[in-house]
Amino acid sequence: MSVLVVLEQRGGKWNRTSFEALAAGQKIGQALATPVTAAVLGSNIDSLATEAAAFDIQKVFAIDDAALEQYTPDGYAAALEQLIQASTPKVVVFPHTYQVRDYAPKLATRFRKSLVSDVVDLKTVSGGLSYVRQLFQGKLNADIPAEGDLQFVSIQAGAFRAAEPASATNPIEQFRVKLDPSAIRSKPEAPYREAQRSVDLGAAPVIVSVGRGIKEKENLPVVEALANALGAELAASRPICDNGWLPMERQVGSSGQTVSPKVYFAVGISGAIQHLVGMKGSKTVVAINKDENAPIFETADYGIVGDLFEVVPALVEEIQKTKA
Amino acid sequence: MKIIVSVKQVPARDSSLRVDAQGKWLEEADLTYEMNEPDAYALEEALQLKEKLGGEVVVLCAGPQRAAQTIREALAKGADRAIHIEWEERAAPDALTTAQLLANAVKPESPDFILTGLQSDDLGYGQTGVVLAELLGFAHATIVMEVEPQGDAVRVKRELEDGWFQHVSLPLPVVLTIQSGIKKLRYATLMGIKKAKTKEVKTIPASQLGIDLNSGLVMERIYLPTRSKKTQIFSGEPKQAAHQLVEKLKFEARVI
Numbered sequence: 001m002s003v004l005v006v007l008e009q010r011g012g013k014w015n016r017t018s019f020e021a022l023a024a025g026q027k028i029g030q031a032l033a034t035p036v037t038a039a040v041l042g043s044n045i046d047s048l049a050t051e052a053a054a055f056d057i058q059k060v061f062a063i064d065d066a067a068l069e070q071y072t073p074d075g076y077a078a079a080l081e082q083l084i085q086a087s088t089p090k091v092v093v094f095p096h097t098y099q100v101r102d103y104a105p106k107l108a109t110r111f112r113k114s115l116v117s118d119v120v121d122l123k124t125v126s127g128g129l130s131y132v133r134q135l136f137q138g139k140l141n142a143d144i145p146a147e148g149d150l151q152f153v154s155i156q157a158g159a160f161r162a163a164e165p166a167s168a169t170n171p172i173e174q175f176r177v178k179l180d181p182s183a184i185r186s187k188p189e190a191p192y193r194e195a196q197r198s199v200d201l202g203a204a205p206v207i208v209s210v211g212r213g214i215k216e217k218e219n220l221p222v223v224e225a226l227a228n229a230l231g232a233e234l235a236a237s238r239p240i241c242d243n244g245w246l247p248m249e250r251q252v253g254s255s256g257q258t259v260s261p262k263v264y265f266a267v268g269i270s271g272a273i274q275h276l277v278g279m280k281g282s283k284t285v286v287a288i289n290k291d292e293n294a295p296i297f298e299t300a301d302y303g304i305v306g307d308l309f310e311v312v313p314a315l316v317e318e319i320q321k322t323k324a
Numbered sequence: 325m326k327i328i329v330s331v332k333q334v335p336a337r338d339s340s341l342r343v344d345a346q347g348k349w350l351e352e353a354d355l356t357y358e359m360n361e362p363d364a365y366a367l368e369e370a371l372q373l374k375e376k377l378g379g380e381v382v383v384l385c386a387g388p389q390r391a392a393q394t395i396r397e398a399l400a401k402g403a404d405r406a407i408h409i410e411w412e413e414r415a416a417p418d419a420l421t422t423a424q425l426l427a428n429a430v431k432p433e434s435p436d437f438i439l440t441g442l443q444s445d446d447l448g449y450g451q452t453g454v455v456l457a458e459l460l461g462f463a464h465a466t467i468v469m470e471v472e473p474q475g476d477a478v479r480v481k482r483e484l485e486d487g488w489f490q491h492v493s494l495p496l497p498v499v500l501t502i503q504s505g506i507k508k509l510r511y512a513t514l515m516g517i518k519k520a521k522t523k524e525v526k527t528i529p530a531s532q533l534g535i536d537l538n539s540g541l542v543m544e545r546i547y548l549p550t551r552s553k554k555t556q557i558f559s560g561e562p563k564q565a566a567h568q569l570v571e572k573l574k575f576e577a578r579v580i
Contacts, residue, residue: 073454073464098485101442102466105419105451109458114420114541117449135546136446139341142543185463189491191484206579212337230580242505255483263579284577286569287555293341293548302572303557304565314566319580322570 002058003029003036004089006080008097009048010071010191017095019162021155022055025093026163027122028146028153031129034090037061039175041079043069049172054165060172061087067179073103074184079177081110084150086175091146096154098254108152115152116144118273120159137272138295157254157277199233199249201257206232206265209252209279210240213268213289213308217245222312223267229319235259237275253278268308271296288312325379325473328430329370329403330440330456331363333387333394337445347545349416359394362441366502368509369471370439371402377473380404382433386425386530388412399520400512406523407433411530411537416447418540423455428533431460435497437478442467442501457499464499465492469506 005025007018022038029036035058040048042064049062063079076099084092084107094100096118108115120141121132129146131153201207208227214220227234234250241251252259253275260281267288269275276299279285287300288311297303304311335341335355342351359367370381383398383406385391395406409425417425430438438457443450457464469489470481479493483503512520530537556572558565573580 077458098467098483101450102454105449105454106458106464109420109423109455112420114418114449114455115451116541117451130544134549135448136335136341137448138549140343140546141549142546144541145544147542185495186465187493189493191488191490193487194489238505254485256487258486263573263577284573284579286573292557295549297555297557298549298551298553300553300555301577302569303555304562304569305557305559306562306565310562311566314562315569317563318566318570322574322580 001034002087002089003032003034003091003093004084004087005036005038005057005093007038007040007052008095008099009040009042009045012042012045012048014048015095015097016162017097017155017157020157020160021093021095022057023160023163024119024122024155025091026056027160028091028093028129031122031124032090037087037089039063039080039083041068041076051165053170053172054168055163055170056166056168057170059170061175062172063175063177065177065179067181067184070188071099072184072186072188073106074186075179076103077107077110078179078183080107082177083175084111090149091151091153094152094154096156100154104152104154111150113148113150113152115154117154118156119153120156134273137270138276139270139293156273158280201233201235201250201252201259204233204259205262206230207235207252207259207261207263207282208232208265208267209235209237209269210267211237211269211275212239214240217243219309220245222309225316226265226267226312229316229323230265232265237269237272266296266300267312269296270294271299325373325377325437326433326435327370327373327379327381328384328433328435328438329363329367329381329398330384330426330438330452331367331394331398332360332385332441332444333357333391334360334444334446343546343548347547348543349414349546352414357390357394359397360441360444360446362443362445362502362504364441364509365504365506366439366441367398367401367403368507369502370437371510372507373437373471373473379436382407382435384426384430385409386411386422392525395525396520397512399523399525400516401510402516404523406525408525408527409530409533410527413537415537416543417537419449419451419455421535421537421540423452423459424535425530425533426452426456427459428535429528437497438462438499440499440501442503453499453501460497460499462497462499463494464501465494466501467503468500469503471500
């Protein structure tokens with residue numbers, strides 16, 4: 001029995017959320033009094049496996065195969081299926097990345113299990129372990145008891161402090177898999193970035209970001225006035241850019257830019273996790289939202305619960321007074 | 325081409341979410357419902373695929389009787405017919421259970437494409453499409469931004485993290501989970517709404533599909549998250565709240 005943490009790399013570089021998943025895996029291991037192992041998949045991954053072996057774990061499984069050079073759901077699911085069958089872990093832990101969302105449900109289905117996706121916390125209630133995950137874009141939480149002989153869990157970015165290497169040299173087991181390249185159905189092309197961004201929100205000291213609460217494109221001048229008064233860059237949550245009200249390059253969140261300004265104003269943004277991961281690094285967060293239960297208030301330092309169409313103009317006036 | 329689009333009815337985004345006395349689900353009397361937004365984009369993509377390739381678009385929906393309204397909406401927008409997997413009880417099945425129902429209902433249809441949203445706005449497991457593909461033995465791609473049919477294959481543009489993208493080619497039949505915002509959504513026309521009333525909706529009781537709705541993950545308790553961070557909230561008149569906030573930003577946070 002063990003906890004198996006699947007670490008993620010692309011092109012020889014770690015996805016850093018892997019180490020947050022590892023930290024969660026270590027906590028699960030403590031709760032279940034069971035050792036923690038880690039797996040790394042790819043082609044020519046010796047140095048990654050060595051790095052992983054420095055963490056506080058029992059051992060690393062290195063699955064090194066030419067068929068895993070590029071990520072495919074068929075390849076990854078087949079490789080990990082074989083590792084799980086051979087090493088019989090009780091809990092398999094992943095970082096909740098886009099890649100994991102693509103293959104982990106498929107892998108879990110092979111064992112007729114459901115992945116407990118997007119876990120934000122662990123709870124130990126009367127000796128039993130529960131996974132805490134979010135519902136309704138973070139507005140509610142649910143406790144899901146850790147039941148069954150084999151569990152699959154993915155850990156949300158930012159929910160656990162990343163594990164630090166313990167400068168150990170734990171054993172590395174080269175785990176050989178049998179992969180039939182002709183059974184890999186998807187043919188991936190090289191990943192790419194779209195044309196160079198002309199707006200670098202990452203460098204902006206002040207950002208005013210707008211969400212669904214703005215209701216219509218015609219209302220954008222309300223927040224533009226705030227951005228102007230503050231000398232701030234204007235940004236947005238995904239739905240605003242999806243609607244074409246602001247260009248995609250102004251989107252903050254998991255699929256857009258990651259920002260860490262001195263002040264971040266979230267105006268009419270409820271605070272779905274996809275948005276929060278993009279702005280969590282902000283020094284000070286100000287939220288303006290009509291719903292007092294909006295998850296954005298969990299991240300905010302200062303908040304005004306109210307109608308943005310009343311609050312924002314009042315704020316602009318106050319700022320202008322201060323600056324006058 | 326036979327194109328299935330799998331849609332879910334979810335509580336509307338601005339619903340007030342009140343947890344019921346048992347802490348198991350929401351007070352349903354408070355809720356209004358709508359089509360899950362990512363599924364609305366999957367429907368749009370399905371309709372445009374049909375316009376390009378010919379064939380039919382079949383709506384697939386699992387849910388209680390009230391979901392019929394969401395099915396009608398999809399038919400009014402141009403889907404040809406529908407399959408409604410109906411359950412009686414109050415249920416929030418997990419992704420595997422839902423996908424098993426969908427797989428059993430859709431198998432006899434032998435579709436070329438199955439499209440669905442990348443996740444639901446309520447439970448948010450983000451897995452149903454992928455699990456469905458595995459159960460049916462279809463290839464799949466998730467978080468799809470563009471769909472380019474190529475005979476008996478399809479090339480899609482997938483969104484990766486941090487502004488990266490990737491094209492992937494897959495053989496048909498295929499399941500694609502669609503990202504929101506990929507196309508502009510159409511409205512139902514008056515004619516469409518009228519026509520929808522005569523379109524075929526085949527209702528299959530969930531109990532006939534041989535899947536236990538209550539198997540799988542159990543939500544022992546649902547609740548409002550407790551705030552771990554001390555947020556200073558300014559209430560009262562907007563003018564007064566704005567004044568207090570600016571004072572704090574100036575003298576406490578020292579950021580303006």
